[in-house]
Amino acid sequence: MSAGCKLQETVKEESSPETPCPVGNSRLTGGLLKIAALLEEGGVCGIPTDTVYALAASCKNPQAIEKIYNIKDRPAEKPICICISSVEQLVEAKPPFSPLLWEFMRNVYPGGISCILNIFDSIMIRVPDHTVTCHLCDITGPLAITSANPSGEADSTHHSMVINDFHEFEYLWDSMMRS
Numbered sequence: 128m129s130a131g132c133k134l135q136e137t138v139k140e141e142s143s144p145e146t147p148c149p150v151g152n153s154r155l156t157g158g159l160l161k162i163a164a165l166l167e168e169g170g171v172c173g174i175p176t177d178t179v180y181a182l183a184a185s186c187k188n189p190q191a192i193e194k195i196y197n198i199k200d201r202p203a204e205k206p207i208c209i210c211i212s213s214v215e216q217l218v219e220a221k222p223p224f225s226p227l228l229w230e231f232m233r234n235v236y237p238g239g240i241s242c243i244l245n246i247f248d249s250i251m252i253r254v255p256d257h258t259v260t261c262h263l264c265d266i267t268g269p270l271a272i273t274s275a276n277p278s279g280e281a282d283s284t285h286h287s288m289v290i291n292d293f294h295e296f297e298y299l300w301d302s303m304m305r306s
Contacts, residue, residue, distance in 0.1 A: 163266040173275050173289040177257040178239045179282040180289045181272040192271045201278045208241055208251040210272040212264035
């Protein structure tokens with residue numbers, strides 16, 4: 128191998144940093160599809176969001192949402208956030224929102240704001256500004272999410288924190304998106 132080829136390989140390695148999570152058009156999309164399948168089967172997964180790491184379950188599976196409460200030791204009276212990929216995903220559900228609320232949501236999303244609504248019961252809605260999380264919601268539909276930390280503890284800002292906090296949960300460990 129010539130010195131020029133070796134230099135070119137080194138530059139290529141240094142200039143292409145490892146993506147922390149798979150994105151929709153990357154060669155790592157298979158990992159995202161695997162996590163979507165685990166969620167569809169009733170699993171709980173650790174996922175990144177635009178603010179902190181979260182525990183996620185499919186909104187289609189009440190037993191999976193209950194697992195989140197058990198994993199975190201979260202009080203039952205504390206609602207879990209509904210994570211969607213866009214306001215349009217919420218429009219499809221036709222909730223009875225006022226025009227003012229729809230305008231507010233279109234202006235603030237995507238982003239790190241949770242909208243707490245007192246319709247039927249208190250619900251919290253988020254549209255994260257995170258490509259991977261939004262792709263996952265596009266694949267699975269709405270997700271129930273909450274910060275990936277034991278209730279009352281510090282938020283997890285790195286996947287290693289989630290693994291340290293929840294290492295005994297095999298279904299979480301196996302489905303974790305890691306760099």
